[in-house]
Structures are given as structure tokens and as C-alpha cells.
Amino acid sequence: MRHTFTSLFIALVLAGCNSKPLDSWxxxxxxVLTGAFSPNGQLTLIGTLYQGGAVWNSRxxxxxxxxxxxxxFYTDIESVAFSADNRVALTADRYTLVSWSTETGEAFGYWRAPAEISAVALSRNGEFAFVGMEDAQISKFNALLGGVETTMFHQGPINDxxxxxxxxxxxxxSEDYTAKIWNSESGELLLTLPSENQVTKVAISDNGQLALTSAPSEPVLIWAIDGKRAIREINLGINAALASAVFIENDQxxxxxxRNRQVHLYDIAADNIVKTWQLPGDSAWAVNTSRDVIAVEKSGDFILALVSDGQLHLMKE
Incomplete structure (x- = not known):
């Protein structure tokens, strides 16, 4: 599928890299260490160094x-996640994690992980927290009753x-050059997706049918999980690196x-970049050189992007 580079390069040019946000804050x-949007984009959660975590109304x-x-005490929040129903958020520092109500702001669960935390995820209603760690384990915590329900394993540290x-x-x-698909209820391994390098970023569609994997210096791959094959290869250029990804519009x-302040809107069926936004980075706000677009989401008719310099951007297709 290497032939897709030429068509995608043309698509990027036609899309116009000079498209700019409607507004920025x-x-x-x-x-900034990490960030996430709630699934509807209504909330923005940022984890920081020395300043803890904070939640904003995105609009x-x-x-x-x-x-x-x-x-x-201020906590260095290094990993965050929202539940799909928007009612629960999870924050993690290096060894502890806390679940929070997004309605009241109150904490209702606190645990200490058995190893250094590197990634987190939440079940739809926030009942279960999944914690990826540097010792190659993924633990499923019961966020309501406490305790580990099950443990899943890679051969290297978990990246995402x-x-x-x-x-x-x-x-x-994982750094073991694979991504893995799991039954989240039982912990059963359903599929192993190979890579030519460590897998640094993953995403999965709302219905669990499509997956995305990204590795340094490799094209972004989209997989049909039940078909057990890659169906798209997105070559964004030699110097391009993916920092965040999300399936939108009924997974279409x-x-x-x-990692260069760009956001791409990609159509899976058409296999092309529909539009590209170049986010500003030279304002007086930019007090550091961070350029990673650490979270993206669609909210109604608008698109949100959060950059690791603490800027929130609002765009429209």
C-alpha cells in the first residue's frame, strides 16, 4: 500500500495547510503533560507539571x-481519560490514579498502581479503569469497589x-512492536497487530470494528479488527509524527x-485528507516550544484541538 503516499501528498496540498482556527484560548x-476532551467535546481536561489537573468548559x-x-499538594498529572458517557474522568500521576465525577468534581476512587503508570482508559460508565504500566502490564481496576479484576500482558512497556x-x-x-486488541470484559486477547517499530499511539472506533496504530517513521495504519487486516495506510511524510487521533462521524x-501543530481531517472511505489546519504557535502565549496536538475531538459542527503549550483551538470544516 506504499502507493498511497503520492495521492495523500497531493490531497494535503489541495486541502490547504494555511487553514486557521476560528478562535484560540x-x-x-x-x-502541560497530557490532555483529553470528553467524547462530546464539552469538557477539556489538562494534566500539568506542578499544577495538578483542571477541567474547563470547552466552549x-x-x-x-x-x-x-x-x-x-500539587500533583504532576501525567495521564487522563474520560468515560464515554462523559460522567467520569480519570487522572494519574506516576503511581496513583483517581476517578472523579465530572458533574460534581468530587473524587470517588483512589488507587495505587503496582508499577509506573504510562497510559489510562475508562469503560463507558466509568465503572472500570484500565491502567497501562512500564512493566508491560495492563490492570483492570474496579473503580467502584476497588481491586484488580484482571491483568493483561505485553512484552514491553505500554505506550497508549x-x-x-x-x-x-x-x-x-507497546514498545514490543505490537498493538493488541482485548475483550475488555474478560481480558481475553482477540488480536495482535504487528508493527515495524514501537507503537506510540492507538485509537479504536466507537463500535470496536476499526483500529488505528502509529509508530515512529512508519505510516499510520487503519485496521479492520474482525477482518484481521490493515485496510488503509496513511503516509503523512517523513518528518510527520502522530500525537493524537479519534474516530468521528459514525467512524467514517x-x-x-x-506533533507539528497540524490537524488533519481524514475520510476513511475516500482514503484522502479532506482538510488540514495549521495551528498558530508564534503568539505571546507560547512561552515554550511545545508543538504537539495532544487531543482532538469533534463537538457539534466544530472541531477542537488542544496543544501541549496549553492552547485550545476551535475550528470549523
């Missing part, structure tokens, strides 16, 4: 909650996790957030 000044940019794992909106399937990406399209 600076949510935090610096020290008004009003701060709703500020979260730390200990009273009177994603949960289908129906909570049936979990995808994990993808939003791809890059």
Missing part, C-alpha cells in the same frame, strides 16, 4: 474544577490505551493531531 501557561473556557491527588465507546474492546500500544472519518 490560552488555558494554562506551561508545563466558554470557564474553569470548572481543579484536581490534585492530595490535599494542599484506548477504549471503544461501547466498552467491548480495548486497544493497547478520523481527526489526526500531529
Amino acid at each position: 490560552q488555558l494554562v501557561d506551561n508545563g 466558554t473556557t470557564n474553569t470548572l474544577f481543579r484536581w490534585n491527588h492530595q490535599a494542599d 490505551l484506548a477504549m471503544s465507546a461501547n466498552s467491548n474492546r480495548l486497544i493497547s500500544g 472519518r478520523l481527526l489526526l493531531g500531529m
